[in-house]
Amino acid sequence: MDLSFTPEEEAFREEVRAFFRDKLPARLSTLVREGKRLRKSDMEEWHAILNERGWLANHWPEEWGGPGWSVIQRFIFDNESALAHAPRVVPFGVNMLGPVLIKYGSEEQKKQWLPRILDGSDWWCQGYSEPGAGSDLAGLKTTAVRNGDVYVVNGQKTWTTLGQHADMIFCLVRTDATAKKQEGISFLLIDMKSPGIEVRPITLIDGEQEVNEVFFTDVEVPVANLVGEENLGWTYAKYLLTYERTNIAGVGFSIASFERLKEVAQMQKKGRRSLADDPLFAARMARVEIDLANMQTTNLRVLAAVAGGGAPGAESSMLKIKGTEIRQEITSLTRRAYGSYAAPYIPEALEAGWNGEDVGPEDAAMAAPSYFNNRKLSIFGGSNEIQKNIISKAILGL
Numbered sequence: 001m002d003l004s005f006t007p008e009e010e011a012f013r014e015e016v017r018a019f020f021r022d023k024l025p026a027r028l029s030t031l032v033r034e035g036k037r038l039r040k041s042d043m044e045e046w047h048a049i050l051n052e053r054g055w056l057a058n059h060w061p062e063e064w065g066g067p068g069w070s071v072i073q074r075f076i077f078d079n080e081s082a083l084a085h086a087p088r089v090v091p092f093g094v095n096m097l098g099p100v101l102i103k104y105g106s107e108e109q110k111k112q113w114l115p116r117i118l119d120g121s122d123w124w125c126q127g128y129s130e131p132g133a134g135s136d137l138a139g140l141k142t143t144a145v146r147n148g149d150v151y152v153v154n155g156q157k158t159w160t161t162l163g164q165h166a167d168m169i170f171c172l173v174r175t176d177a178t179a180k181k182q183e184g185i186s187f188l189l190i191d192m193k194s195p196g197i198e199v200r201p202i203t204l205i206d207g208e209q210e211v212n213e214v215f216f217t218d219v220e221v222p223v224a225n226l227v228g229e230e231n232l233g234w235t236y237a238k239y240l241l242t243y244e245r246t247n248i249a250g251v252g253f254s255i256a257s258f259e260r261l262k263e264v265a266q267m268q269k270k271g272r273r274s275l276a277d278d279p280l281f282a283a284r285m286a287r288v289e290i291d292l293a294n295m296q297t298t299n300l301r302v303l304a305a306v307a308g309g310g311a312p313g314a315e316s317s318m319l320k321i322k323g324t325e326i327r328q329e330i331t332s333l334t335r336r337a338y339g340s341y342a343a344p345y346i347p348e349a350l351e352a353g354w355n356g357e358d359v360g361p362e363d364a365a366m367a368a369p370s371y372f373n374n375r376k377l378s379i380f381g382g383s384n385e386i387q388k389n390i391i392s393k394a395i396l397g398l
């Protein structure tokens with residue numbers, strides 16, 4: 001199998017590299033490289049730069065503002081983006097809701113919502129999980145009862161990432177309590193400024209407030225905000241999840257952080273061998289490198305299937321499991337490679353402009369928080385155990 005790029009693809013890679021060189025603000029790439037926290041305004045700034053070039057929603061059809069790239073071009077772009085330490089695109093509007101609206105939304109909904117995702121008018125969040133409905137998502141209990149031109153929504157969502165910033169939330173709600181649980185679910189678009197919505201932050205293990213609980217009390221939602229058909233929301237929800245899982249795999253991100261790991265492991269303390277010379281550590285690094293190379297090929301295979309008209313299927317579960325295991329292993333090895341430098345946990349060191357005492361190489365302070373934060377990867381988007389169940393049913397036929 002020839003995995004090398006064609007001259008046209010190499011030329012495209014150069015074009016992408018030049019774009020990152022010219023357009024990615026140094027301030028943003030430094031924040032990303034050093035593992036600092038990004039503010040909402042930082043993410044919006046980068047979205048606007050990508051959008052101006054027409055590269056924000058690079059997997060959308062041209063009709064709706066996509067650049068018309070091949071899967072290889074998207075793959076190259078993602079890798080170069082990670083290597084340039086560009087901020088990741090916030091996935092909820094561009095990567096999750098966008099494809100659902102393009103496939104299942106009405107013309108009015110596409111015209112109303114897609115341009116607003118691109119120009120940053122709406123910041124979206126994802127209202128799937130509830131207390132008691134995570135892995136068993138179809139067991140969700142938030143209800144939407146039709147009353148004339150509106151649905152009246154009551155219930156609670158949880159783990160809502162970046163919901164504190166959101167203008168809109170796409171929600172799974174129960175519209176038929178009598179049907180089989182997968183059959184009574186609908187997909188609603190809800191304005192976060194609606195009366196009756198309350199957002200409460202949840203603090204994560206690394207001290208970060210990136211997730212929330214969202215409460216709904218008699219929230220009125222126009223019927224026009226129902227995507228597709230009432231009670232068919234489960235189909236749309238699953239379609240969205242395959243995109244979410246493929247994105248979580250984060251191959252480009254792993255390539256960039258693995259490069260950094262190699263640098264850190266090769267650092268030498270005076271008169272001592274580097275960690276990269278330790279056979280046990282080197283073997284773990286080699287394992288990651290091999291897995292990462294395999295991931296790249298699998299990722300391309302899934303992208304090619306999407307280009308052929310399909311949605312990523314159970315293969316996205318494979319990508320999710322392996323991709324997140326690799327990402328977690330890299331954060332684990334990086335933390336070990338920094339040794340004692342990773343020990344002092346100073347949350348303020350993650351803020352841009354922190355001028356406290358130097359605790360080692362520039363990104364050492366993020367090694368422990370990053371390790372802790374990335375435990376989430378094997379949980380969200382459907383836990384890795386659930387992905388194994390999906391694979392056993394869909395691929396192995398068990």
Ligand SMILES: Cc1cc2nc3c(=O)[nH]c(=O)nc-3n(C[C@H](O)[C@H](O)[C@H](O)COP(=O)(O)OP(=O)(O)OC[C@H]3O[C@@H](n4cnc5c(N)ncnc54)[C@H](O)[C@@H]3O)c2cc1C
Nearest residue numbers: 126127128129134135159160161376379380381382383385
């Ligand atoms: C940081 C973070 C951000 C998140 N962001 C969002 C968001 O923006 N929007 C959103 O809707 N959700 C979000 N989630 C929720 C996420 O999707 C759920 O946490 C996930 O689906 C797991 O559900 P749960 O937490 O209820 O765990 P549970 O479903 O209670 O599972 C607990 C454990 O049991 C295992 N388990 C459960 N059932 C089975 C089974 N049948 N077979 C084998 N093992 C099983 C699971 O793998 C897990 O280890 C986020 C979660 C985290 C941690």
